[in-house]
Amino acid sequence: MRRSSLLSVLAAALLASIALPAAFAAEPPRLIQKDGRYAFLVDGKPFLMLGGQIHNSSGWPSELPQVWQSMATLHANTVEAPVYWEQLEAQPGKFDFTNVDAIVQGARAHQLHAVLLWFGTWKNGNNHYAPAWVKADTKRFPRMIRPDGEPIDVFSASGPNAHNTFEADKAAFVALMRHLKEIDSDDHTVITVQVENESGGIGSVRDFSPESNKEFAGQVPADLLKVAGKQAGTWSQVFCSEADEIFQAYHQAKYINEIATAGKAEFAIPLYANVWIDYPAAELPQRQIDQPGIGYPSGGPVQKLVGMWRGLAPALDMIGPDIYADDSGFYHDTMHAYHRPDNPLWIPETGRGDSFGKFLFAALGEGALGFSPFGVDDSGWNILGDEPWKAHANNFALIGPMSREVAQWEFDGKLKTAVEEPGQATQELDFGAWQATVAFGFPQQDGRRAPGTKDAHGVALIAQVAPDEFVVTGIDAGITFHLPGKLPWIHSEIITAEQGTYENGVWKPLRLWNGDETDRGLTFHAKPEVVHVKMGRF
Numbered sequence: 001m002r003r004s005s006l007l008s009v010l011a012a013a014l015l016a017s018i019a020l021p022a023a024f025a026a027e028p029p030r031l032i033q034k035d036g037r038y039a040f041l042v043d044g045k046p047f048l049m050l051g052g053q054i055h056n057s058s059g060w061p062s063e064l065p066q067v068w069q070s071m072a073t074l075h076a077n078t079v080e081a082p083v084y085w086e087q088l089e090a091q092p093g094k095f096d097f098t099n100v101d102a103i104v105q106g107a108r109a110h111q112l113h114a115v116l117l118w119f120g121t122w123k124n125g126n127n128h129y130a131p132a133w134v135k136a137d138t139k140r141f142p143r144m145i146r147p148d149g150e151p152i153d154v155f156s157a158s159g160p161n162a163h164n165t166f167e168a169d170k171a172a173f174v175a176l177m178r179h180l181k182e183i184d185s186d187d188h189t190v191i192t193v194q195v196e197n198e199s200g201g202i203g204s205v206r207d208f209s210p211e212s213n214k215e216f217a218g219q220v221p222a223d224l225l226k227v228a229g230k231q232a233g234t235w236s237q238v239f240c241s242e243a244d245e246i247f248q249a250y251h252q253a254k255y256i257n258e259i260a261t262a263g264k265a266e267f268a269i270p271l272y273a274n275v276w277i278d279y280p281a282a283e284l285p286q287r288q289i290d291q292p293g294i295g296y297p298s299g300g301p302v303q304k305l306v307g308m309w310r311g312l313a314p315a316l317d318m319i320g321p322d323i324y325a326d327d328s329g330f331y332h333d334t335m336h337a338y339h340r341p342d343n344p345l346w347i348p349e350t351g352r353g354d355s356f357g358k359f360l361f362a363a364l365g366e367g368a369l370g371f372s373p374f375g376v377d378d379s380g381w382n383i384l385g386d387e388p389w390k391a392h393a394n395n396f397a398l399i400g401p402m403s404r405e406v407a408q409w410e411f412d413g414k415l416k417t418a419v420e421e422p423g424q425a426t427q428e429l430d431f432g433a434w435q436a437t438v439a440f441g442f443p444q445q446d447g448r449r450a451p452g453t454k455d456a457h458g459v460a461l462i463a464q465v466a467p468d469e470f471v472v473t474g475i476d477a478g479i480t481f482h483l484p485g486k487l488p489w490i491h492s493e494i495i496t497a498e499q500g501t502y503e504n505g506v507w508k509p510l511r512l513w514n515g516d517e518t519d520r521g522l523t524f525h526a527k528p529e530v531v532h533v534k535m536g537r538f
Contacts, residue, residue: 038344039411046407049370053080070377075396125202125297152203158251159209181267198276200297227311248299257313322349357391361459365417398528425452480521
């Protein structure tokens, strides 16, 4: 009996050891944080989302064949696709997952991960994706009221019976998350879900129904005072000219937090909110008035309110800005606003035009978990126009094969990037014992400044993988390593410069660079090339 028991224990231990890798792979997606840096874990390892968001009306089975072709052209590893409340629950309590299943199964078949976008109570500051039975019953599902008493096509988050809309949305979202758990618990095709879309109100800064006005005249709730660091008082006393917008943001953040909480109770994967950010009028001239409810949906987690939202909506794992202005200063300022100790940087939407291409590298330099241009499927129409957009595909082709490595280097604090700006054709990157001079544009002649590129699109990415070793790539850039305070080649030299690629996490060398490819630095043009360089001192 003792020998039999011992054999049973050993067999159980063997089975457990065999099961360990499978259990590790079954780990659901999650976010982790270390030393102020974040990583998005998929199957237990840092993952970089190189995404493509499809058009609003492309999440239908009839449209998906061209979606998969477009994702291949983009070299994306993740597709962002909408889920429509009006389709999911066309009849109260009856759920149709046809579209969801087609997206998930198609993404899986094409070796893509998926981000699902819940178009529920809010989509771009309106209620346009609610089911017909919700839209038709304005008493049960009330609208926001403007200051002049007129209702608008936005559901109220604070007025009378607003809880009815909340409960209906929550029930549908819970059904969605429960279904995802049933079909995707082991495969991890869906790695995160967006809760609503650019939430808020377009047409009014808040709900001005009698009930909301009465609440607005009263005291600010204690939980908001704590988050905002304010003393007690009425909304106007505490928040002055911003009181209306913050009133809307308070109710909206708590509304979405409760929906996210209920969804996570069904399927505990990361959830996030995206933002129609606050643009200065000069950045988006089609919206000249920089006011909540006019220039952007009132109540959303815009730059000045992201901290408040993080405090009021802890069920959200991250809040990501949708950035459609290609001014470098504004783009960087926006990333800084959302890259916080309590919020990882993630760009869920950005312009698809070539002028936005270099911002992938800017985002990687900020530790971004992902980057996704909008409108990249071939639907035949695009709200952004017909501008050329090859840059994102070129960038994804370059970064994609080593995206896991890039995500790990970001998390470990080993990665730096340089992005060309007009008049800044040369930049320095500091790696402590080594410095890297990045010079944009060609030809780069001896003794002359780098010429830069005509449209300032040059980029470079460098990861320090050992004390004297670096992985280097770029576009229209030359990169030279040197010792601090020394010119290149003074007491230093390249030992080897090995071009290669990563395959399943393993570096595969292709050839050695030397001569013209290295004498004036490592030179990168449009062709996707990656070099592992080892430096030496003498």
